[in-house]
Amino acid sequence: MSPALIDLFLDALTETVIMVAVSGAIAFVAGIPLAVVLVTTAPGGVFQNRAVNRLLGAVINGFRSLPFIILLVALIPFTRLIVGTSIGTAAAVVPLSISAIPFFARMAEVSLREVDRGLVEAAQAMGANRWQIIGQVLIPEAMPGIVAGFTITLVALIGASAMAGAVGAGGLGDLAIRYGYQRFETEVMAAVIVVLIAIVCAVQTGGDLLARRLNKRL
Amino acid sequence: MTRTAYSGSLVGYGQSAVAADADLRPTDEVAPVLVRFDGVGKRFDGPAGPIAALEDVGFQIRRGEIFGIIGRSGAGKSTLIRCVNRLERPSSGKVVVDGQDVGALSDRNLAGLRQRIGMIFQHFNLLSSKTVFENVALPLRFAGRSRKDIEETVRPLLDLVGLTDKRDVYPAKLSGGQKQRVGIARALVHRPDILLCDEATSALDPETTLSILQLLKDINRRLGLTIILITHEMTVIREICDRVLVLEAGRVVEEGAVSEVFARPQAAVTQRFLKAIVPDLPPFIAERIALEPDRGCDMLLRVRFSGESARDPVISELALAFDLTVTLVHGGIDYIQTRPYGNLVISAPYRGQEALSGILDFLRARAVQTEVIGYVPRSH
Ligand SMILES: Nc1ncnc2c1ncn2[C@@H]1O[C@H](COP(=O)(O)OP(=O)(O)OP(=O)(O)O)[C@@H](O)[C@H]1O
Ligand SMILES: [Mg+2]
Numbered sequence: 001m002s003p004a005l006i007d008l009f010l011d012a013l014t015e016t017v018i019m020v021a022v023s024g025a026i027a028f029v030a031g032i033p034l035a036v037v038l039v040t041t042a043p044g045g046v047f048q049n050r051a052v053n054r055l056l057g058a059v060i061n062g063f064r065s066l067p068f069i070i071l072l073v074a075l076i077p078f079t080r081l082i083v084g085t086s087i088g089t090a091a092a093v094v095p096l097s098i099s100a101i102p103f104f105a106r107m108a109e110v111s112l113r114e115v116d117r118g119l120v121e122a123a124q125a126m127g128a129n130r131w132q133i134i135g136q137v138l139i140p141e142a143m144p145g146i147v148a149g150f151t152i153t154l155v156a157l158i159g160a161s162a163m164a165g166a167v168g169a170g171g172l173g174d175l176a177i178r179y180g181y182q183r184f185e186t187e188v189m190a191a192v193i194v195v196l197i198a199i200v201c202a203v204q205t206g207g208d209l210l211a212r213r214l215n216k217r218l
Numbered sequence: 219m220t221r222t223a224y225s226g227s228l229v230g231y232g233q234s235a236v237a238a239d240a241d242l243r244p245t246d247e248v249a250p251v252l253v254r255f256d257g258v259g260k261r262f263d264g265p266a267g268p269i270a271a272l273e274d275v276g277f278q279i280r281r282g283e284i285f286g287i288i289g290r291s292g293a294g295k296s297t298l299i300r301c302v303n304r305l306e307r308p309s310s311g312k313v314v315v316d317g318q319d320v321g322a323l324s325d326r327n328l329a330g331l332r333q334r335i336g337m338i339f340q341h342f343n344l345l346s347s348k349t350v351f352e353n354v355a356l357p358l359r360f361a362g363r364s365r366k367d368i369e370e371t372v373r374p375l376l377d378l379v380g381l382t383d384k385r386d387v388y389p390a391k392l393s394g395g396q397k398q399r400v401g402i403a404r405a406l407v408h409r410p411d412i413l414l415c416d417e418a419t420s421a422l423d424p425e426t427t428l429s430i431l432q433l434l435k436d437i438n439r440r441l442g443l444t445i446i447l448i449t450h451e452m453t454v455i456r457e458i459c460d461r462v463l464v465l466e467a468g469r470v471v472e473e474g475a476v477s478e479v480f481a482r483p484q485a486a487v488t489q490r491f492l493k494a495i496v497p498d499l500p501p502f503i504a505e506r507i508a509l510e511p512d513r514g515c516d517m518l519l520r521v522r523f524s525g526e527s528a529r530d531p532v533i534s535e536l537a538l539a540f541d542l543t544v545t546l547v548h549g550g551i552d553y554i555q556t557r558p559y560g561n562l563v564i565s566a567p568y569r570g571q572e573a574l575s576g577i578l579d580f581l582r583a584r585a586v587q588t589e590v591i592g593y594v595p596r597s598h
Contacts, residue, residue: 123360
């Protein structure tokens with residue numbers, strides 16, 4: 001690869017990392033409260049509320065049923081409202097986050113739901129209030145599973161970020177399409193594939209390691 | 219040393235300090251009623267219509283008692299005990315704890331009441347993500363206590379349950395008995411008046427069960443704690459309870475002092491439970507078993523042995539060593555493959571506690587598991 005191409009490559013890598021990191025962080029921060037609401041409003045939960053539970057479940061399912069590429073286009077007006085433009089890396093973060101939030105919320109919900117009811121009951125018997133049960137029992141106990149779910153979310157985001165080239169967001173996927181596919185620079189295509197595989201492996205390994213360290217059940 | 223420190227720190231803890239010092243158990247006459255159930259009913263909505271888990275349940279528990287509740291699976295035991303700290307709200311009737319109507323408490327007062335009622339569970343319900351210390355400290359953290367305060371409260375409790383060296387270990391690394399000890403320490407951390415035990419020993423082997431029961435009894439004596447204990451094993455009741463209530467299909471079918479109920483069980487369920495402890499004894503003996511020895515009675519011992527000790531003439535050695543007339547009441551030796559397993563009930567004259575401990579030591583030294591079933595008045 002020529003030095004110019006290497007520069008392009010590094011820029012693309014940075015764009016991918018930024019897109020994934022920022023939308024991942026947003027998904028984490030927004031997904032956990034949503035998951036908590038889903039679990040605690042479910043029947044038998046500490047804030048049991050059928051209406052809220054059904055409504056939120058439906059909204060999440062709605063977003064999850066849209067393919068990312070459609071979401072990307074459909075959200076253009078909304079993106080423009082938020083970041084002022086619908087083109088570029090920052091603009092891509094909006095649809096990426098919107099697609100990752102419900103995805104991760106469902107993952108976190110499963111982990112939270114798996115926390116033994118007996119623990120909630122023990123906490124109630126100790127005089128804990130509902131917020132304490134959420135903050136000091138449900139979330140810490142579910143953390144290994146939440147981390148595992150977040151890892152999967154990040155990997156999915158890496159995949160989705162490749163499509164963000166469609167709104168001029170750049171990134172590795174975009175580079176591979178423009179140079180590797182449209183200009184037949186097989187080298188570029190191969191390099192992108194290798195780097196993507198390396199990133200995914202690193203994220204997965206790191207996530208697994210962290211989840212295992214947090215899991216004291218073994 | 220450390221245990222003294224703990225009971226020492228209890229001075230000023232109401233009546234319990236007195237009870238702990240003098241090891242006086244309040245008798246039925248003087249101890250005030252601490253828990254009262256008044257016509258308590260509980261209905262659940264099942265798929266096939268409402269299920270009556272409790273019906274018109276009424277009884278009283280006095281301060282300092284160890285009160286046992288026994289019943290078969292689904293009898294409503296857990297539902298009943300959960301009404302005490304309002305984990306379950308009765309559909310009818312009321313539960314009164316120390317003069318307070320539990321059903322009428324505000325959220326804030328309920329939290330206060332729950333701090334005065336410790337609870338332990340069959341499956342321990344420890345947080346896997348927290349160490350032994352953090353688990354025991356949890357109720358204090360919920361109550362917003364300072365770090366120093368927590369440290370000072372938790373340390374002696376870990377001592378009390380014998381887990382000081384496991385302080386920073388996660389529950390997954392503990393045995394069942396150790397987990398339940400953590401549960402007990404956690405339940406005691408607010409110095410409650412009442413300890414609720416829902417099948418606290420059902421997941422443990424017989425030996426560990428015994429050690430946990432011993433600990434509970436010890437706590438009851440030294441801290442003056444009132445214990446309400448659920449079980450489906452009559453042996454647990456016999457081991458530590460003062461009074462027992464028998465629950466069947468949500469109703470109280472029998473209630474009374476343990477010695478009384480064991481001697482003269484009225485309900486059919488009670489008789490069945492009792493039969494499970496002394497299986498297959500001829501009725502003329504089973505009917506007369508008392509829990510406490512009387513003058514000139516015989517003691518009934520169950521002895522279990524296996525392997526080599528089954529071939530040794532342990533029983534005749536016992537008769538010789540103590541100059542006893544030992545009668546074989548029931549049992550025999552089975553062979554599983556070629557290994558002999560003995561399970562006998564023997565009877566011998568009772569000559570006081572000291573002689574009895576001597577006999578138990580003698581048998582246990584020969585790898586014979588021995589258990590005192592009870593005492594029978596000599597008939598002739
Ligand atoms: N939350 C609930 N919803 C519906 N039915 C329930 C609920 N809790 C208990 N029950 C029913 O109430 C009855 C009594 O249950 P409970 O758990 O009190 O019995 P138990 O004596 O503790 O039994 P076990 O020895 O098996 O623990 C059972 O028929 C049970 O199915
Ligand atoms: Mg139960």
